[in-house]
Amino acid sequence: MFLSKFIPVEDAKKIISRCLREPSTEEVGLEGAYRRVNALNVYSYLDSPPFDRSAMDGYAVLAEDTFGHSANNPTQLKVVDGIGAGEESKVELKEGEAVRIATGAPLPAGANAVVMEEYTYQDGDILKVETSLVPGENVSPAREDFSKGDLVLDKGKLLNSPELSIVASAGFDHATVFRKPKIGVIVTGSELVMPKNELEGAEVINSNHFTMKSMVESCLAVPEMFHSIDDADLVKDMFKSILKDHNALITTGGTAISKGDVVVDVARELGDVLIHGVSIRPGKPFAFAEIQGKPVFMLSGFPVAAMVQFDVFVREALLKMQGLHMEPLLIHKKAARKIPSTLGRTDYIRARIEGEKVRPLKIKGSGIIRSMVESDSYIIIPENQEGISKGEDCVVLPYQSLKA
Numbered sequence: 001m002f003l004s005k006f007i008p009v010e011d012a013k014k015i016i017s018r019c020l021r022e023p024s025t026e027e028v029g030l031e032g033a034y035r036r037v038n039a040l041n042v043y044s045y046l047d048s049p050p051f052d053r054s055a056m057d058g059y060a061v062l063a064e065d066t067f068g069h070s071a072n073n074p075t076q077l078k079v080v081d082g083i084g085a086g087e088e089s090k091v092e093l094k095e096g097e098a099v100r101i102a103t104g105a106p107l108p109a110g111a112n113a114v115v116m117e118e119y120t121y122q123d124g125d126i127l128k129v130e131t132s133l134v135p136g137e138n139v140s141p142a143r144e145d146f147s148k149g150d151l152v153l154d155k156g157k158l159l160n161s162p163e164l165s166i167v168a169s170a171g172f173d174h175a176t177v178f179r180k181p182k183i184g185v186i187v188t189g190s191e192l193v194m195p196k197n198e199l200e201g202a203e204v205i206n207s208n209h210f211t212m213k214s215m216v217e218s219c220l221a222v223p224e225m226f227h228s229i230d231d232a233d234l235v236k237d238m239f240k241s242i243l244k245d246h247n248a249l250i251t252t253g254g255t256a257i258s259k260g261d262v263v264v265d266v267a268r269e270l271g272d273v274l275i276h277g278v279s280i281r282p283g284k285p286f287a288f289a290e291i292q293g294k295p296v297f298m299l300s301g302f303p304v305a306a307m308v309q310f311d312v313f314v315r316e317a318l319l320k321m322q323g324l325h326m327e328p329l330l331i332h333k334k335a336a337r338k339i340p341s342t343l344g345r346t347d348y349i350r351a352r353i354e355g356e357k358v359r360p361l362k363i364k365g366s367g368i369i370r371s372m373v374e375s376d377s378y379i380i381i382p383e384n385q386e387g388i389s390k391g392e393d394c395v396v397l398p399y400q401s402l403k404a
Contacts (some may be wrong), residue, residue, distance in 0.1 A: 006279035008383060009312065009346045012288070015274050016317050019290045023178040023322050030168055033159050035220055035404075036177035037323045038167075042153040045171030048145040051106040055138045059098040059120060060089075060111035063133040071130040079125045081108065098127045107139060114138035145169070156323050158404060178323040181221045184242035185212045188253035188263055189301055190229040207303055207369065208252045215310050216250070219318040220404050230254065236266045243292050247321060250314065253301030255285040263298050267291060279345045279383060282366040283309040302366035308348050311378075311402055319404060329401035330380075332393050333358035339388040341381040350375035351396065358396050376400070 007015075025039040054060065061077060069075040081091040082100035089099050093110030101107070101114060112135045119131040145166075146152055152170045157163055159175060167175055192206035193199070209225055216223035224246065228235050235254075242249055254263030255276070264287050267273050271291030278286045282305040287298035297314045299306040319326055336359035341347045350371045351360045360379055363371040378397045381388060388394050 006277045006284060006345075007275055009278060009280050012275050012278045012286070012313060013316070016288055016295065016313060017320070019274070019288075019295050020317055020320050021293070023181065025176055026179050027174050027176050029174050030164055030172070033164060033167075033175040033177060034161075036159050036175065036180075037220070038153055038155060038157045038159055038163065038175060039178045039323060040176045041151055041155050042167055042170060042172065042175075044146055044148055044150050044152050044169075046169070047143045047148050048169045049140055049142055051142050053140050053142075054101045054103055054105050054107060054114045055140050056103050056114060056116055058101060058114045058116045058138065059127060059129075060093065060101045060107050060114055061098045061129065061133065062093060062095060062111065063113035063135045063137060065096060066113075066115065066129050066131065066133045069129060069132050074121075074128040074130045077127045077129060079122065079127050083108070098129075112136065112139070156325060158324060181247035181318065181321045182245065183216050183221045183223050183318065184226065184246040184249045185216065185223050186226045186228055186235070186238055186242070186249070186251045186263075187212065188228050188230060188235065188251060190231075192227060208301070208306060211303055211307060212250060212252060212299075212310070215307070215315070216318065218403050219315055220322060220324070221318045230262050232262050232266055235262055236270065239266055239270055239291065239296075243294055243296075246294075248294055248318070249291075249296045250299065250310075251297070252299045252306050255287045255298045255300055263287075267296055267298060271296070278313075280308070280312065281345055281347050283312070283348075284345075286313060288313070300366065303369050304350075304372055305366035307372055308378075312348065315402060324404060326404060328397055331396050331398065333396045335360070335379070335388045335390055335392050335394050338390045339379065339381065339394075341385065341387040343386050344383050346383045347379075347381040348397075349379040349381065351377050351379045353377055353396065353398065358394065 077098040080097045081089045083089045083105045084102040085104040088106050089108035091108050093108050099108045113133040115129050121128040152166050187208045191202050191204045193203045213223050251263050254261040267289040271289050273289045275288040285300050286309045289296040299309045334357045336357045339360050349360045351358045361371050361375055380395045
């Protein structure tokens with residue numbers, strides 16, 4: 001198959017996107033809602049804060065009592081009450097009076113400012129205030145954050161700490177979220193064995209087991225891992241079984257374009273293979289199928305190619321399957337050296353960011369895992385660009401920005 005027959009990267013993404021289904025939802029308690037995707041617009045039950053409250057420890061006063069006063073000319077007030085957080089005063093403050101108050105406590109009636117404790121001196125029930133205040137000083141007014149009925153959180157937002165805080169403040173003890181997709185992962189290869197410190201014959205460590213598991217988890221989805229030898233009947237049985245109970249399937253190995261390979265042949269027999277071969281490096285043997293109405297991503301067996309294929313084609317799909325739409329954060333840096341490329345192919349070059357420059361790694365090969373460890377980003381050379389000159393501006397995708 002010639003390069004010109006491969007599908008462009010963006011065309012492949014569009015095909016995948018058309019096959020994704022709207023995720024279902026569930027209700028979970030806020031205790032278990034961290035890093036889930038919000039499935040409904042959230043409107044507040046409450047005002048926040050629900051009352052005028054003190055922004056710090058000190059004394060609630062009438063600001064007008066302090067006008068024109070300073071350390072050299074303090075005003076004297078009578079302390080008539082004291083309240084802590086979670087308490088409220090029954091006193092209605094009058095001219096010449098003060099109430100000792102803790103941070104977060106509601107202002108007593110009549111008060112309109114809070115003087116910081118540092119600017120006061122108390123002797124019995126007499127308070128000397130050595131500063132001048134303006135109305136509203138050191139006060140958090142009611143509804144400062146939001147009001148009852150306000151939209152406080154949009155559908156599709158990832159529930160991190162600030163989002164959970166605002167949902168709770170709005171009066172909810174639960175959240176409606178998109179279900180996490182269950183992803184079956186089959187790592188194929190008769191030669192693969194789980195980690196051990198001595199290998200026999202042609203055995204190879206099954207590093208893809210850990211690579212794919214962690215990459216699926218980084219997309220907030222739930223992986224279930226399987227291994228299969230290169231046997232068409234076994235792979236077919238696993239496809240059928242896994243697709244019954246999972247929302248999607250990912251495989252590694254068995255996707256080579258040069259000959260009939262087990263995984264793609266099985267996918268073709270069970271459903272529609274919509275992609276087999278993309279104009280990308282590394283990872284051109286990427287394949288994608290729709291079987292039983294579910295997406296099947298077929299990645300290379302070489303670890304680096306599989307990681308790149310996952311980042312380019314699978315990651316966005318798994319996030320969309322739980323209602324999360326994230327745009328990758330692309331930045332621009334100057335190339336530290338010349339980078340060759342071929343027209344008609346999108347290159348993802350492993351690289352390290354060095355200040356305002358980005359340096360492509362000299363390590364090549366789709367099986368060199370060390371290159372992913374030593375890099376922190378991809379330099380993306382689009383299909384319509386023939387290489388990058390030293391010092392030329394280039395598009396960079398930091399690995400960190402890929403994570404949800």
